[in-house]
Amino acid sequence: MSADAVQDKLKELEERLAKVEGNRANMTMVLFSGDFDKAMAAFIIANGALAMGKEVTIFVTFWGLDVLKKPTMTGAGKNVLEKMVTMMRPKGPAKLPTSKMNFAGIGPKLFHYMMGKKNVTSLQNLVDTAVEFGVRIVACQMSMDVMGIKREDLMDGIEFGGVAAFLGSSFDSNTTLFI
Amino acid sequence: MAKTTLDLKGMSCPMPIMKVAAAVKKGASGDVFEAVCDDAGFEPDVHAWCKETGHTLNSLTKAGKDITVVITKK
Numbered sequence: 035m036s037a038d039a040v041q042d043k044l045k046e047l048e049e050r051l052a053k054v055e056g057n058r059a060n061m062t063m064v065l066f067s068g069d070f071d072k073a074m075a076a077f078i079i080a081n082g083a084l085a086m087g088k089e090v091t092i093f094v095t096f097w098g099l100d101v102l103k104k105p106t107m108t109g110a111g112k113n114v115l116e117k118m119v120t121m122m123r124p125k126g127p128a129k130l131p132t133s134k135m136n137f138a139g140i141g142p143k144l145f146h147y148m149m150g151k152k153n154v155t156s157l158q159n160l161v162d163t164a165v166e167f168g169v170r171i172v173a174c175q176m177s178m179d180v181m182g183i184k185r186e187d188l189m190d191g192i193e194f195g196g197v198a199a200f201l202g203s204s205f206d207s208n209t210t211l212f213i
Numbered sequence: 214m215a216k217t218t219l220d221l222k223g224m225s226c227p228m229p230i231m232k233v234a235a236a237v238k239k240g241a242s243g244d245v246f247e248a249v250c251d252d253a254g255f256e257p258d259v260h261a262w263c264k265e266t267g268h269t270l271n272s273l274t275k276a277g278k279d280i281t282v283v284i285t286k287k
Binding site: 153163 | 223224225226227228230231233234235261262265266
């Protein structure tokens with residue numbers, strides 16, 4: 035190889051290395067579940083990754099949207115089926131069911147009590163802390179449309195996007211979780 | 214070089230490491246941070262956090278349930 039070719043090769047390798055090292059700074063999650071315990075896991079991991087200096091994106095889709103709902107969300111302006119879905123789904127971190135031992139809503143109250151006793155931060159607090167540390171939350175526009183969820187029904191300061199938004203973030207990350 | 218003391222007692226995962234990260238982020242290179250925590254998970258967490266972020270863990274001492282760490286910002 036000529037000296038120029040070696041230089042070019044070196045430059046190319048440096049660029050590729052920079053990209054690989056850059057990817058180490060990112061983490062992407064899909065929050066599909068609207069279960070309280072799974073959302074806790076997602077936001078604890080997100081906060082931990084933010085503390086470790088990572089850029090974190092959480093793509094929130096389907097039942098996961100329940101976590102982002104404002105407690106004040108109403109069925110106003112929605113069609114009959116959308117009104118029904120709005121009525122039947124919990125609104126916001128304080129109202130979510132647990133994936134196990136839900137016992138028709140008694141389970142989460144029990145877990146809130148037990149977690150409070152052990153000084154475990156509430157889900158709402160974990161969401162707020164993640165936002166404060168710069169988490170990027172992307173709500174799935176398609177599942178919002180299906181269930182008649184409007185942008186103003188969800189918490190402020192989030193983005194809206196589709197599968198490419200998730201994939202673009204995931205391809206730039208070295209860790210992707212589906213929760 | 215400033216020294217900051219953090220009382221993280223009574224907190225549980227992930228708050229202790231969040232508080233350490235927030236404090237260190239605000240400081241300048243060479244600043245020293247001393248944190249006391251009584252969450253048993255704090256020891257492996259602080260090791261992993263320092264390894265990943267590159268800040269120096271100067272010491273880790275245990276007295277009863279209390280874990281005291283001294284970290285220097287890189």
